[in-house]
Amino acid sequence: MGRRSLLLLLLAFLTPGAATAVPPALRALSSLHLSTSFRSRPAVAMKYSIHYIQQKVDHFGFHTDKTFKQRYLIADKHWKEDGGSILFYTGNEGDIIWFCNNTGFMWDVAEELKAMLVFAEHRYYGESLPFGANSFKDSRHLNFLTTEQALADFATLIKYLKRTIPGARNQPVIALGGSYGGMLAAWFRMKYPHLVVGALASSAPIWQFENMVPCGVFMKIVTTDFRKSGPNCSESIRRSWDAISRLTEKGTGLHWLSEALHLCTPLTESQDVQHLKDWISETWVNLAMVDYPYESNFLQPLPAWPIKVVCQYLKNPNVSDTWLLQNIFQALNVYYNYSGQARCLNISETATSSLGALGWSYQTCTEMVMPFCSNGIDDMFEPHSWNFKEFSDDCFKQWGVKPRPSWIPTMYGGKNISSHTNIIFSNGEIDPWSGGGVTKDITDTLLAIVIPEGAHHLDLRANNAFDPVTVLLARSLEVRHMKQWIKDFYIWCGEG
Amino acid sequence: MGRRSLLLLLLAFLTPGAATAVPPALRALSSLHLSTSFRSRPAVAMKYSIHYIQQKVDHFGFHTDKTFKQRYLIADKHWKEDGGSILFYTGNEGDIIWFCNNTGFMWDVAEELKAMLVFAEHRYYGESLPFGANSFKDSRHLNFLTTEQALADFATLIKYLKRTIPGARNQPVIALGGSYGGMLAAWFRMKYPHLVVGALASSAPIWQFENMVPCGVFMKIVTTDFRKSGPNCSESIRRSWDAISRLTEKGTGLHWLSEALHLCTPLTESQDVQHLKDWISETWVNLAMVDYPYESNFLQPLPAWPIKVVCQYLKNPNVSDTWLLQNIFQALNVYYNYSGQARCLNISETATSSLGALGWSYQTCTEMVMPFCSNGIDDMFEPHSWNFKEFSDDCFKQWGVKPRPSWIPTMYGGKNISSHTNIIFSNGEIDPWSGGGVTKDITDTLLAIVIPEGAHHLDLRANNAFDPVTVLLARSLEVRHMKQWIKDFYIWCGEG
Numbered sequence: 001m002g003r004r005s006l007l008l009l010l011l012a013f014l015t016p017g018a019a020t021a022v023p024p025a026l027r028a029l030s031s032l033h034l035s036t037s038f039r040s041r042p043a044v045a046m047k048y049s050i051h052y053i054q055q056k057v058d059h060f061g062f063h064t065d066k067t068f069k070q071r072y073l074i075a076d077k078h079w080k081e082d083g084g085s086i087l088f089y090t091g092n093e094g095d096i097i098w099f100c101n102n103t104g105f106m107w108d109v110a111e112e113l114k115a116m117l118v119f120a121e122h123r124y125y126g127e128s129l130p131f132g133a134n135s136f137k138d139s140r141h142l143n144f145l146t147t148e149q150a151l152a153d154f155a156t157l158i159k160y161l162k163r164t165i166p167g168a169r170n171q172p173v174i175a176l177g178g179s180y181g182g183m184l185a186a187w188f189r190m191k192y193p194h195l196v197v198g199a200l201a202s203s204a205p206i207w208q209f210e211n212m213v214p215c216g217v218f219m220k221i222v223t224t225d226f227r228k229s230g231p232n233c234s235e236s237i238r239r240s241w242d243a244i245s246r247l248t249e250k251g252t253g254l255h256w257l258s259e260a261l262h263l264c265t266p267l268t269e270s271q272d273v274q275h276l277k278d279w280i281s282e283t284w285v286n287l288a289m290v291d292y293p294y295e296s297n298f299l300q301p302l303p304a305w306p307i308k309v310v311c312q313y314l315k316n317p318n319v320s321d322t323w324l325l326q327n328i329f330q331a332l333n334v335y336y337n338y339s340g341q342a343r344c345l346n347i348s349e350t351a352t353s354s355l356g357a358l359g360w361s362y363q364t365c366t367e368m369v370m371p372f373c374s375n376g377i378d379d380m381f382e383p384h385s386w387n388f389k390e391f392s393d394d395c396f397k398q399w400g401v402k403p404r405p406s407w408i409p410t411m412y413g414g415k416n417i418s419s420h421t422n423i424i425f426s427n428g429e430i431d432p433w434s435g436g437g438v439t440k441d442i443t444d445t446l447l448a449i450v451i452p453e454g455a456h457h458l459d460l461r462a463n464n465a466f467d468p469v470t471v472l473l474a475r476s477l478e479v480r481h482m483k484q485w486i487k488d489f490y491i492w493c494g495e496g
Numbered sequence: 497m498g499r500r501s502l503l504l505l506l507l508a509f510l511t512p513g514a515a516t517a518v519p520p521a522l523r524a525l526s527s528l529h530l531s532t533s534f535r536s537r538p539a540v541a542m543k544y545s546i547h548y549i550q551q552k553v554d555h556f557g558f559h560t561d562k563t564f565k566q567r568y569l570i571a572d573k574h575w576k577e578d579g580g581s582i583l584f585y586t587g588n589e590g591d592i593i594w595f596c597n598n599t600g601f602m603w604d605v606a607e608e609l610k611a612m613l614v615f616a617e618h619r620y621y622g623e624s625l626p627f628g629a630n631s632f633k634d635s636r637h638l639n640f641l642t643t644e645q646a647l648a649d650f651a652t653l654i655k656y657l658k659r660t661i662p663g664a665r666n667q668p669v670i671a672l673g674g675s676y677g678g679m680l681a682a683w684f685r686m687k688y689p690h691l692v693v694g695a696l697a698s699s700a701p702i703w704q705f706e707n708m709v710p711c712g713v714f715m716k717i718v719t720t721d722f723r724k725s726g727p728n729c730s731e732s733i734r735r736s737w738d739a740i741s742r743l744t745e746k747g748t749g750l751h752w753l754s755e756a757l758h759l760c761t762p763l764t765e766s767q768d769v770q771h772l773k774d775w776i777s778e779t780w781v782n783l784a785m786v787d788y789p790y791e792s793n794f795l796q797p798l799p800a801w802p803i804k805v806v807c808q809y810l811k812n813p814n815v816s817d818t819w820l821l822q823n824i825f826q827a828l829n830v831y832y833n834y835s836g837q838a839r840c841l842n843i844s845e846t847a848t849s850s851l852g853a854l855g856w857s858y859q860t861c862t863e864m865v866m867p868f869c870s871n872g873i874d875d876m877f878e879p880h881s882w883n884f885k886e887f888s889d890d891c892f893k894q895w896g897v898k899p900r901p902s903w904i905p906t907m908y909g910g911k912n913i914s915s916h917t918n919i920i921f922s923n924g925e926i927d928p929w930s931g932g933g934v935t936k937d938i939t940d941t942l943l944a945i946v947i948p949e950g951a952h953h954l955d956l957r958a959n960n961a962f963d964p965v966t967v968l969l970a971r972s973l974e975v976r977h978m979k980q981w982i983k984d985f986y987i988w989c990g991e992g
């Protein structure tokens with residue numbers, strides 16, 4: 001098991017019937033990655049109109065001339081033709097309405113930037129399915145699910161909007177996105193700088209690829225979050241794995257654990273133990289992603305700074321196995337039962353909506369090959385090495401495709417991106433994805449903003465009274481740069 | 497006929513059996529475009545080794561994982577590991593050995609730049625056929641013939657060379673190309689700036705696309721070349737078309753013309769008249785492309801400044817139709833019979849090798865949609881308007897594909913490319929392709945070099961005693977910039 005890759009596990013997880021074989025921590029990775037910003041809707045109504053554009057299924061080949069409907073949203077309440085701008089959300093792996101509702105930052109700055117907001121749905125997600133219900137049928141139908149095709153959709157859409165919306169033609173466009181959407185925003189500026197004057201890439205792990213960052217960095221940051229959120233917290237979790245193993249080696253252990261953790265379905269076979277560990281690991285990873293400074297409701301309803309609350313139950317690692325695991329239950333209960341309504345915990349449910357999970361699984365098996373690992377020393381998890389061969393074999397089994405781990409670095413430049421301009425990479429320091437992100441300025445126009453108290457793309461979320469000052473500063477810096485890009489555009493290109 | 501598009505004609509020409517239907521001037525456009533630099537081999541032996549790399553047939557999709565062998569050449573006689581560089585020729589629509597032998601400039605500067613020379617063959621040309629003999633079978637097999645796939649081949653090859661050639665890893669690479677290869681060099685720097693420090697794009701008509709330059713600019717430049725090469729020269733040609741029409745309206749006209757022009761096969765039907773006109777137009781276009789200042793042998797063995805020689809026969813437009821056409825024959829004879837060996841002129845032969853013609857025809861029917869037209873007023877040709885609909889229908893008939901004229905501008909930025917850096921666009925002022933080229937500096941690192949006496953990528957040809965001083969200056973400027981790119985690379989990135 002130690003040799004199984006994390007994402008590989010994720011894949012197993014996504015395969016119906018294989019759930020019990022799933023090691024843990026990293027089912028989460030996809031669901032986590034999926035998240036843009038997650039809070040309840042702000043009081044201000046987010047009013048948008050829904051539109052569709054016909055896109056070529058294949059921008060890069062001419063054998064098929066088939067098209068499909070890509071969905072996009074427009075909100076133009078604050079848009080001004082005179083001196084205005086267009087903020088273009090480069091949709092990621094999910095329903096665009098969800099992202100729209102969860103990217104409060106764009107709504108908050110629309111008036112100041114006289115901006116039209118556009119939210120473009122990523123192909124193969126939400127309603128933008130190239131082959132309708134058959135889109136995920138097989139590798140032939142999935143063949144057009146790539147970052148390159150998605151960027152080409154965005155390019156085509158921007159040209160279309162400029163051509164068809166009176167007053168939009170001579171306006172600067174800025175790409176924005178979070179998580180995978182942040183990668184797309186950055187890559188869009190790199191590949192189509194003629195269409196966007198700049199990009200805000202929030203929590204975009206563009207370096208979480210082959211040979212760019214250590215594969216263990218992600219789990220190390222999760223661990224640091226727990227270590228810093230309470231005394232002995234990460235140590236308690238680290239010790240819990242062996243405690244589970246020891247307990248379940250005994251005949252009555254499975255039964256005892258099932259009771260102690262209030263599991264809805266009792267553990268019955270040794271295979272279930274790995275599943276349990278995976279589910280627990282995923283919970284810690286999830287918490288690291290959404291460790292926001294205020295009550296929020298993404299994967300689950302959660303208190304402010306949820307890891308701190310969790311860690312209150314994990315202060316003492318030097319206790320008996322049974323005691324330790326009873327503490328673990330209390331900790332898990334914070335995450336799964338903050339509302340107090342849950343009667344038991346269900347280890348075969350992931351915490352998140354399954355939105356886009358299929359598509360994302362395919363993407364990790366083709367282009368988006370992100371190596372993850374843990375070693376149990378620098379992190380609090382059980383060791384999992386990154387085994388590409390095994391990963392690749394599983395991909396082939398599930399999707400009939402072979403991943404190409406070196407393609408994204410070849411295509412998008414890897415660490416050598418200094419010739420590009422006008423990209424802001426923002427990262428929250430407590431967000432595990434920051435390990436694969438750009439956290440130092442590369443040039444004076446490729447800027448890194450680090451938000452010490454920030455979890456996953458906190459800056460893209462709507463303003464909140466409990467926001468730490470660092471995220472307010474980050475947002476204000478982001479707005480300042482965006483205004484400068486807009487100003488430069490009007491000086492050099494526009495009519496403003 | 498006046499409404500037929502020029503490239504459409506080209507397509508017709510390339511269709512077996514359709515040759516007689518071919519209007520004229522623009523068969524030439526493909527063959528002309530095909531040409532990099534064309535001179536007999538220099539005295540200095542060009543020694544290279546031949547290599548192959550396995551490339552994915554489809555870089556942008558994962559349904560097929562098939563590979564094919566891409567050919568490339570390496571010449572490393574002057575290459576130095578210490579402080580050296582790699583000059584990478586982005587192969588265009590033809591056999592790479594031919595381009596290698598005809599790009600003397602790279603060989604001339606190799607020692608000064610301590611450069612390894614690499615010539616990469618373009619997929620679907622020469623030996624680099626993704627599906628062997630079936631590569632041109634149908635639109636399914638041709639599906640992977642795009643500029644994006646070609647650039648991805650180049651990127652993959654460069655990464656491979658850096659990984660496998662000891663000493664190459666930390667060296668700067670410069671992309672070079674002429675004509676379509678020049679476009680690829682420029683686009684490669686735009687899309688993969690992490691892989692090449694700069695690009696020399698010689699005679700690259702990157703703006704010969706939808707709505708960027710007037711469609712008539714090409715033929716206008718051809719006309720200017722003739723107008724400036726001798727008194728009444730272009731006027732004589734302009735009048736020749738009606739003279740041909742008038743003559744061939746008479747019963748004996750076809751016979752007389754066939755005799756007067758020494759045609760190998762007599763004209764027999766009125767359809768042949770259009771074919772004749774096309775062939776003559778193509779000849780003038782060809783001459784404009786290869787109007788080099790010294791004897792050369794590309795399409796045909798030619799004297800120095802061949803248009804001047806041609807124009808000696810076309811001084812008097814105010815003569816009878818028969819006299820005018822006898823003069824036209826003398827002019828054509830310069831082009832087709834400089835050697836004095838030809839016993840008759842064959843209007844069903846084009847002057848060039850058919851190298852790559854099939855692939856190029858497909859490319860013009862998909863991405864590389866270049867509108868051409870003539871009006872008979874600003875140019876010396878009969879009027880041909882650009883009719884996209886007709887063009888598109890013909891493409892569908894021939895290849896089963898529909899051209900997408902707005903794609904190249906969407907992908908590569910059209911006129912809005914100022915955010916890129918380190919590209920030299922060189923153009924010869926007498927080259928008709930300069931009409932679609934970048935002939936003014938865009939920024940201080942996107943430079944235009946115009947060579948007043950230059951025909952098609954004269955600067956990429958080997959040094960010649962008869963080179964005008966302007967091309968010597970151009971080459972020296974090019975070398976100066978390349979040296980600066982190399983120097984900058986070693987300052988910022990290298991070990992030099």
